[in-house]
Amino acid sequence: MSTADLLFELGTEELPAGDIEQLVTALSAGIANGLTEQGLPFTDAGCFSTPRRLAVLISDVTLKGPDIERTVVGPPVSAARNGEGGWTKAAEGFARKQGIALDALTTREEQGVERIVANIAQVGVEAASVIPDIVSAAVNALPVSKRMRWGRTRYDFLRPVQWLVLLLGESTLPLELFGRHSGRESRGHRFHANHAVSIAAPSDYIEALRQAKVMADVDERRARVAEQVSQLQGTGEQVALSKELLNEVTGLVEWPVALRGSFDKSFLDVPAQALISAMKTHQKYFHITDQKTGALLPAFITVANIESQQPSEVIAGNERVIRPRLSDAAFFFANDKQSTLLSRQDRLSSVIFQRELGSLLDKTQRMETLAAALADATNADPDITTRAAALAKCDLVSEMVLEFPELQGVAGAHYARHDGEPDRVADAIEAHYYPRFAGDALPATPEATAVALADRLDTLVGIFGIGQPPTGSKDPFGLRRAALAIIRMLIECDHPIALDNLLERACAHHKAALAPDTADQVLQYLLERLDSWYESQSIHVDVVRAVLAVEARQLHDIDLRIKALAAFAETDTAQQLAAANKRVANILAKSNEQDAAPPDSSLFQEPAEHALHNAVTQAGQALTPLIAERDYHAALEQLATLRAPVDDFFESVMVNAENPAERVNRLRLLGTLRSLFTQLADLALLSSGSE
Numbered sequence: 001m002s003t004a005d006l007l008f009e010l011g012t013e014e015l016p017a018g019d020i021e022q023l024v025t026a027l028s029a030g031i032a033n034g035l036t037e038q039g040l041p042f043t044d045a046g047c048f049s050t051p052r053r054l055a056v057l058i059s060d061v062t063l064k065g066p067d068i069e070r071t072v073v074g075p076p077v078s079a080a081r082n083g084e085g086g087w088t089k090a091a092e093g094f095a096r097k098q099g100i101a102l103d104a105l106t107t108r109e110e111q112g113v114e115r116i117v118a119n120i121a122q123v124g125v126e127a128a129s130v131i132p133d134i135v136s137a138a139v140n141a142l143p144v145s146k147r148m149r150w151g152r153t154r155y156d157f158l159r160p161v162q163w164l165v166l167l168l169g170e171s172t173l174p175l176e177l178f179g180r181h182s183g184r185e186s187r188g189h190r191f192h193a194n195h196a197v198s199i200a201a202p203s204d205y206i207e208a209l210r211q212a213k214v215m216a217d218v219d220e221r222r223a224r225v226a227e228q229v230s231q232l233q234g235t236g237e238q239v240a241l242s243k244e245l246l247n248e249v250t251g252l253v254e255w256p257v258a259l260r261g262s263f264d265k266s267f268l269d270v271p272a273q274a275l276i277s278a279m280k281t282h283q284k285y286f287h288i289t290d291q292k293t294g295a296l297l298p299a300f301i302t303v304a305n306i307e308s309q310q311p312s313e314v315i316a317g318n319e320r321v322i323r324p325r326l327s328d329a330a331f332f333f334a335n336d337k338q339s340t341l342l343s344r345q346d347r348l349s350s351v352i353f354q355r356e357l358g359s360l361l362d363k364t365q366r367m368e369t370l371a372a373a374l375a376d377a378t379n380a381d382p383d384i385t386t387r388a389a390a391l392a393k394c395d396l397v398s399e400m401v402l403e404f405p406e407l408q409g410v411a412g413a414h415y416a417r418h419d420g421e422p423d424r425v426a427d428a429i430e431a432h433y434y435p436r437f438a439g440d441a442l443p444a445t446p447e448a449t450a451v452a453l454a455d456r457l458d459t460l461v462g463i464f465g466i467g468q469p470p471t472g473s474k475d476p477f478g479l480r481r482a483a484l485a486i487i488r489m490l491i492e493c494d495h496p497i498a499l500d501n502l503l504e505r506a507c508a509h510h511k512a513a514l515a516p517d518t519a520d521q522v523l524q525y526l527l528e529r530l531d532s533w534y535e536s537q538s539i540h541v542d543v544v545r546a547v548l549a550v551e552a553r554q555l556h557d558i559d560l561r562i563k564a565l566a567a568f569a570e571t572d573t574a575q576q577l578a579a580a581n582k583r584v585a586n587i588l589a590k591s592n593e594q595d596a597a598p599p600d601s602s603l604f605q606e607p608a609e610h611a612l613h614n615a616v617t618q619a620g621q622a623l624t625p626l627i628a629e630r631d632y633h634a635a636l637e638q639l640a641t642l643r644a645p646v647d648d649f650f651e652s653v654m655v656n657a658e659n660p661a662e663r664v665n666r667l668r669l670l671g672t673l674r675s676l677f678t679q680l681a682d683l684a685l686l687s688s689g690s691e
Contacts, residue, residue: 030138188212465514
C-alpha cells in the first residue's frame, strides 16, 4: 500500500502566545479526524508551531483508500412491490437515493422481515483529491478567540494569513484559503532569514526551517529556552523557571537567545512580589533569587528573538524598558503608605461587589461577623480574626493593587505591617486568599483560615441565594474554586464545623433577600464537589456516596470515614458485607411490618438468629467508643466480624416466616443490623448487586 507524508503549514503575522497551543492541537486533530473519516489511515500526527506559523505533519498517509462494498437495507418487500409484482414508488426512491438501477436490488431477511437491499461498490478515495477539503474544513473549525480582518479583504482570522504550504510527499496540493494559494514555500526568521524557504518534502520541514533560524519544534524550543536561562544564573542564585512563563516565552520566539540584565538595587525596597509581577507579567522576564534566602536579586533574564551582534545594546534596551515599570511600583508603594489601611475602608462602599449583594464594604462587614463566629471553631484569636477581616479587602482600593491586581492581599499585608498592625493580622490579610489555585498552600494560621472561610462562604451563599449559581461555561465569581478551597480547609485543618450549620450562619448575615433553600443548595453543591476531589485521589465515587448517605456533615470527619472505607472496600470481607447490606436494605424496603423496636430474643427459633443477635450486640458495644474516637479503621474491622454470623443467618433462616411474630422479630433483627452498619457509612452502596 503506497503512503506519503502530509505537511500543512499556515503562515501568519505574530499570533498571541496564549492561543497557539490550542489552535495547533485543534488543527492537527481536525486533519487527522478528516483522514480517518475518509478511510485514509496514517501512522502518526505531529504538530509544530512558532509565533508565525501553525503546522501539522502526518506520517505515512495512505494514498488511496480501499475499495469497499457496503450494503444498505431498504424497506420491506411488501412495501417495495405492488400486487402485480412491480416496483413501487418506495423502491424507486430507495434505488435512486443509493444511485443504483432497480434491477440491481436484491432481497434478504432482516429480523424475520424480507427487505430489499442495495449492494454498493465504493471505490476508495484518492488522498490527493480529498486532502485540500479536509485541511480547509479543519482550518475553518479552529477555535479562534477573536477574529480580525486585514486590508480590504473579506477574510478574517486571528491574525493576517501570509502563506500556505501543503505537501503530500514531494508534490504540492492545490488549496486556497484567505486569498492565499498553497505551495511549498515557507518563510524564514523575520530578521535573520526574511525570505522564502522551499520545503522539498514534509520530512525536510524541521531542518529546512532550522537553517532559516526558525525552531519549529515547540518542545525543542522550550528546552532551549530553559537551558539558556539556567546557564545565565550565577553561583548561589536560582532562576524562577515557572511553567506558565516558560510556555509563554516559548510562544513568543522562533530563535531564542537568553540575555541577562539588571536593575537598580534601590528598587528592592519595594515588595518583591510587585517587582516580580512587573517583570513577569509585563515584560516576560525571568526573575532571580538568592538560592539560600529566597530573596529577590536585582537581576533578570530575558529571551530575545534575535542573535544580535551587539547583545549589550539589547540588554540595555530591556533595562530601559523595565525601569519605568519598577519606578511605578515604587511610587505606588510609597504613595499608598501615606494612608493607613483602615482609612481606606470607607472607600470600599463605592466599589460594587454584586448589585444585589451590595458593596465591598457590605461584604467586609459580613466577613467580620462571620469570621468572628468562626474564630472559636478554628481556635483563632477573635480580636486578631475580626481585625484581619475588617482590613482584608482595603488594599483593593490602593494604587498598587489597582495597577497590579495580582498583588491583592500581598500589598495589604505590607501596608498592615507599616501601620503597626500585629504580624498575625498582616499574615491573615495576605493568606485569606489562599489557596489561590489547585495545589496552592492553605492559610497557615487559624485566624487566616477563619477569614478565608468567611470570605468564600459569604460569596457562595450570596451568589446562590440570588439565583446565579455557576453554569457549565460561566463562573464569574469563581465559585468552583471557592468550593474546593473550603473543602480543603475544612478537611486538612481538622475543624469540627458542621457544614449545614456553617452555611446557615453565612446566610443569616446577608441583608439581601436570599432564597429560603440557599443553605441546602450550597451544601449540595459542596458535597457534589467531593466526587471529583476524591476521584483525583483514586477513590471510587461509590465510597464517597456511601459515606455521604449517612448525612455526615463535618468534612474532616467525612474525610476520615472515606479514607478508612476506601481501604476497607478493597477486601473480600467488604464486598461480602456490602452484598449482605444490599440484601438487608431490599428486604426492609419491601416490608411494611418492621418497626424501631429491638428484637425479642425469646422469639428466636434458629441458632443462627441467636448467634447474629449476640454478634450484633457485641459489635454495637465495641463500635460506640470507636466511632466517638473517629477510629474508623478499627470500627470497620469490628464490623468485619459480623461477616460469618450474617452469612449463617441468610443460609439458615427464612426471614419471611409464616408466623407473624417470628417474621416481625426477624425484621427487627435485620433493622438493628442495618442501623449498626450505617453508623459509619451505607455499605449497601458499595455493592451493585441485588437481593
